[in-house]
Amino acid sequence: MPVTVLLVDDEPLVRAGLRAVLEAQPDIEVVGEAADGAAVIPLVRRLRPDVVAMDVRMPLLDGIEATRALLRTVGDPPRILVVTTFENDEYVYEALRAGADGFLLKRARPAEIVHAVRLIAEGESLLFPASVRQLAAEYGDSGHNRAARAVLERAQLTEREAEVLRLMARGLSNAEIAARLIVGTETVKSHVSSVLAKLGARDRTQAVIAAYESGFVAPG
Numbered sequence: 001m002p003v004t005v006l007l008v009d010d011e012p013l014v015r016a017g018l019r020a021v022l023e024a025q026p027d028i029e030v031v032g033e034a035a036d037g038a039a040v041i042p043l044v045r046r047l048r049p050d051v052v053a054m055d056v057r058m059p060l061l062d063g064i065e066a067t068r069a070l071l072r073t074v075g076d077p078p079r080i081l082v083v084t085t086f087e088n089d090e091y092v093y094e095a096l097r098a099g100a101d102g103f104l105l106k107r108a109r110p111a112e113i114v115h116a117v118r119l120i121a122e123g124e125s126l127l128f129p130a131s132v133r134q135l136a137a138e139y140g141d142s143g144h145n146r147a148a149r150a151v152l153e154r155a156q157l158t159e160r161e162a163e164v165l166r167l168m169a170r171g172l173s174n175a176e177i178a179a180r181l182i183v184g185t186e187t188v189k190s191h192v193s194s195v196l197a198k199l200g201a202r203d204r205t206q207a208v209i210a211a212y213e214s215g216f217v218a219p220g
Contacts, residue, residue, distance in 0.1 A: 002029040003121045006049040008066070009083060010035050010058045014106060018053060018083075021110045028117060037066030041073060049078050050121050053104070056084045056091045064091065067098040071202070079120045079203075081127075093139040101205050102127030123203055129171025132205070136212035136219035148213035155198035162216075164191040169208045169217045 005022055007015045007030060015033050022028045031047045034040060038061040040052065052070070056063035063082050071077050082095045082103040092103050101123070104116045119127050126132060141148075157165065160181075167177045174192065178185045192204065201207040211217040 002027050003051060003117060004029050004031045004047070004049045005117060006030075006032045006034070006040070006043055006047060006052045006078070008034045008037060008040055008052060008058075008063075009055040011055075014055070014083070018113065021113050022117060024110075025114055028114065037061035037063055037069075040066045040070055044070060044074055044078060051079045051081055051117055053081045053083050053117065054100075056082045056089070056095050056103075062091070063100070064095045064098050067095055067100050071099045079123065081116060081120045089135075090139045093135040096132065096135070096205060096209055099202065099206060101203055103131075124175075125173040126168060126171045126204055126208055129169070129208075132208065133169070133212070133219045136209065140209075140212050140219060145213040145215075148210050149215065151199055151210055152214040152216050155195075157195065157198060161191055161195050161198070164188065165195050165207060165211055166217055168192065168195070168204050169211050 005028060007018050009015050019030045022030050031049050032043050034043055036058050037054065040054065044052065054063045054066060067080050070080065080100040082092060082100045083106055084092050084103055085106050095103065101120050102116065104113060116127055119125055164177060167180060172180065174185055174188045178188045196203065196207055199207050199210050201210060212219045
């Protein structure tokens with residue numbers, strides 16, 4: 001089955017460019033488009049895309065609020081890939097905080113766009129971990145976010161789970177973590193699932209943001 005994608009951007013040329021790049025791939029299908037975040041929820045409910053590629057800044061409802069609304073109201077929500085003009089942007093970090101799974105620059109090369117959609121759909125690696133770390137260092141509340149610290153304390157991660165979370169924050173995939181720890185990939189998947197459950201995180205991006213915000217992992 002192809003990865004299905006919903007494009008949300010107020011610029012028709014951006015949507016057309018993304019559609020052309022993604023539909024050139026045999027394993028990706030663009031199932032719909034929207035010009036504003038306000039249209040996301042009804043389209044997601046009707047089309048059930050795997051990934052929503054969404055502009056972070058739009059006139060009526062921006063990508064941050066659209067992400068919050070989508071995750072709050074839609075059961076089994078799709079992965080959310082924020083599309084942005086500027087990499088070092090507080091809006092991007094706020095979107096990740098709100099629950100987005102990663103971000104992509106509008107000037108990205110076609111191969112990078114395709115890779116980002118596939119990676120977000122798979123959910124087994126952190127997209128652009130160095131950039132996420134930089135955003136957390138500049139805009140995060142590392143070590144001073146009481147709520148995030150409380151979550152980590154209540155989680156009571158085992159020593160191995162804590163090690164897996166640190167490696168997740170470095171951007172390692174499940175296979176790379178397995179090679180580093182000399183264990184099977186299924187064992188790593190089990191540890192990752194346990195970490196997400198204990199942290200109340202829907203995916204590894206949210207777990208890593210929590211790790212940075214709590215001071216468990218230093219973003220610098």
